[in-house]
Amino acid sequence: MRSSSVRVYHQVARTILGGHNSPTSTSPPPSSSAPVAVIRRRASSFCCSRSLSMSSSCSSISSIGASVASDPDSPVEHAKKAAAFACGDNYVKSGQKIGVGSGSTVKYFVQFLRERVRSGQLKDIQCVPTSFMTRRWLIEAALPVVDVEQCPRLDICIDGADEVDENLDLIKGGGGCLTQEKIVQSCADVFVVIADANKKSTALGDKYKVLPIEVVPVAYIPVQRWITEKFGGETHLRISSTKCSPLITDNNNYILEWHFPKDIPNRDWAAVHAGLVGLPGVVETGLFVGVTSAVYFAEHDGSIEVRKR
Ligand SMILES: O=C[C@H](O)[C@H](O)[C@H](O)COP(=O)(O)O
DSSP: OOOBOOOOOOOOHHHHHTOTTOTTOSSOOOOTTOOOOEEOOOOOOOOOSOOOOOOSSOTTEEEOOOSOOOOTTSHHHHHHHHHHHHHHHHHOOTTOEEEEOOSHHHHHHHHHHHHHHHTTSSOSOEEEESSHHHHHHHHHTTOOBOOTTTOSSEEEEEEOOSEEOTTSOEEOOTTSOHHHHHHHHHHEEEEEEEEEGGGBOSSTTSSOOOEEEEEOGGGHHHHHHHHHHHHOSEEEEEEOSSSSSBOOOTTSOEEEEEEOOSOOGGGOHHHHHHHHHTSTTEEEESEEOSOOSEEEEEOTTSOEEEEEO
16 A cells, blocks of 8 residues: 655744644644645755665675764754654654654654653653663653553654655664664554655665664574575675674664565565564564554655655
């Protein structure tokens, strides 16, 4: 099922950036049949927010950079912030239990929560982070932090993505946080994504060439073999960009990067995910299939496009 779209234009940026649940906002409240809105802020250039570098010295390992430290005044960062604030204004309400994703776009969502709580527009929220870094950001913002042990049911989860296809299915895990992200997303009634427009594609793999897969360390070699035998393609162990060792996840596991074949049968990513997590030693994959309610894209020209399932 493809997402649908309608365009709505908006000329006043402060409605996006400032007005909590503003009655003048042109973004409609979410509903299953609501159209997609595009909120036009301003014309601007755009650049990629994440770099991916693969080691060429060894065919079985790869390294991946964390989010590149971007210029906070760049057009893309302004657009990411606007997308995070617009999403927050449309979905977040007082009293909610909120899953908070990971990555450079989610950092603006934490900023949104801090500002709205400080201004008194949001009250009595509880935040469940999906990574060490997000937990730190929430603590530094003096926001109430809990975990899924205390809050196993969440009203909403808002997260970033590495690729979003036309069905709003996702590849996630570029920052290595996929397992906690999947757990928190699965606890939430509604899951919404905020992402820069470079993440938008027709089919998974068009933009983001690898699927992150978290594995128990002792199993990484057999899992690599099984993936290649069962599904084709190649897998590389993700190596830390700051030490000469594998990247260790928040759960003390490794990440495999699967360069999957282009011809996944029927693009049945749910079947691929099920096959992968059935392999002994595989903890989770970065595939988020059929779970996204809406995506707020930070567009190249500074506008926001909202796609809903
Ligand atoms: O593991 C990392 C997460 O899946 C992130 O949400 C994803 O990589 C997007 O990050 P960013 O907003 O920095 O592009």
